[in-house]
Amino acid sequence: IKLPSLLGDPLPGGLREGGGGEAAAAARLRARQGHPKGARGPRRRRPAAGMASSKPLSRFWEWGKNIVCVGRNYAEHAKEMGSVPPREPIFFLKPSSAYVREGSPILRPYYCNNLHHEVELGVVIGKRAQAVAQEAAMEHVAGYALCLDMTARDTQEECKKKGLPWTLAKGFSSSCPVSDFVPKEKIPDPHKLKIWLKVNGKLRQEGETSSMIFSIPYLISYISEILTLEEGDLILTGSPKGVGCMCKSKSRITASERISILGVFYNKKMFVCFLD
Template sequence: MSVRDLHSFWEWGRKIICVGRNYAEHARELGNPLPGAEPLLFLKPPSAYLRPGSAIRPPRYSRRLQPEVELGLVLAKGGSSIPQEEAMGYLGGYALCLDMTARDTQEECKRKGHPWTLAKAFDCSCPVSDFIPKDKLPDPHSLTLWLKVNGQLRQQGHTSQMLFPIPHLISYISGIIRLEEGDLILTGTPAGVSDVQEDDELQAGIDDLVTMKFKVKSD
């Protein structure tokens, strides 16, 4: 698969693999324990993708929608049980992403011991920026991610704060789920998550490299 094809990975990529609690302060702000020796994983379907210009629509069963700004990893080739020292060679590039979360639903799922599918995998739950080629980000562990709501800064964090760095994530995930070309890995979110309401405007960015905007709209 060529790098040119990766510029539309959201149209043909087969899965979205998400890493939870990869920033310690975010885990603490929600009262969650740190993940320990292994990353916490969950999935979103390809139908979760949303491109700028489209509205983020909360699921009908939630009253507490929260965006989480994240660095996304776009795979250029597939593999299983990838060694950490080879992991960066499987990357084609990156994307700025939002992990939209129905927080009230997630809290209920956790209370019942249920999976997070209703809270994390609904339509519109993975807004993504344009593709960022790998050579545009020579050091993905030295980036500032930020999120503003109606012009007010809500989240700001540095990718150096990840508990599990990128090579570890790729290696670990590929030992459980075979990675494929066009797959997206969400690497976790920094602290500062908060609720958004209808007609709020969300603007997210990575340093001076990329920005994207979305509005929240109900049906």
């Protein structure tokens, strides 16, 4: 078997044992360095694992691959859904086509008659994470966003009864509205946030991230043991109690987060979306 021929790149002088092989290797090296006609040029360098790319994380929704959603991460929400708080994280995926930005409509799926809102803190991954220890997990966080996990609740109930995945209920287009990106430097402790959601000016949801069952480092460590988190990926960390139906066709959704920085509080408006 002529190995170099199989590789499509014959060595100068053929392949011989002893000195002939060394001479052939040297000739090949000289040919590569000179780049004669037909020879391969230098290979392009790929970013090493963990290195940041040139894509702006401030617009993660335009190029991020995965949306990982954690379910029942607030005990009160688990109870209102008739479930027992989990012992280990429960998560599912949304496609990147689920992203929707401020001012854009949330599209109700044609098969849904009971569309629910769930406000959540989103964690934006800043560098590749695979089997990461909890102690190092926050090194992989680039920042945060306030998000909605829009859910076709009636469809979800049917999926549960039939033992089917939740893709129809959770993964439809525009099911993941997101706010602007907030760099992690502006949020010293993401476990000390208050998040809430109003519909037509009426408070629907309110909770504190300190009530999460599983912390952000634990979630990153747990998820990265199962699937590799890439730069630009988003983790939705769960919803507090108060989820409810968006039953009117022109309901207005607003959500805010209250952030404590060195004892100074300020409100960051998230977005306004209209149900279409």
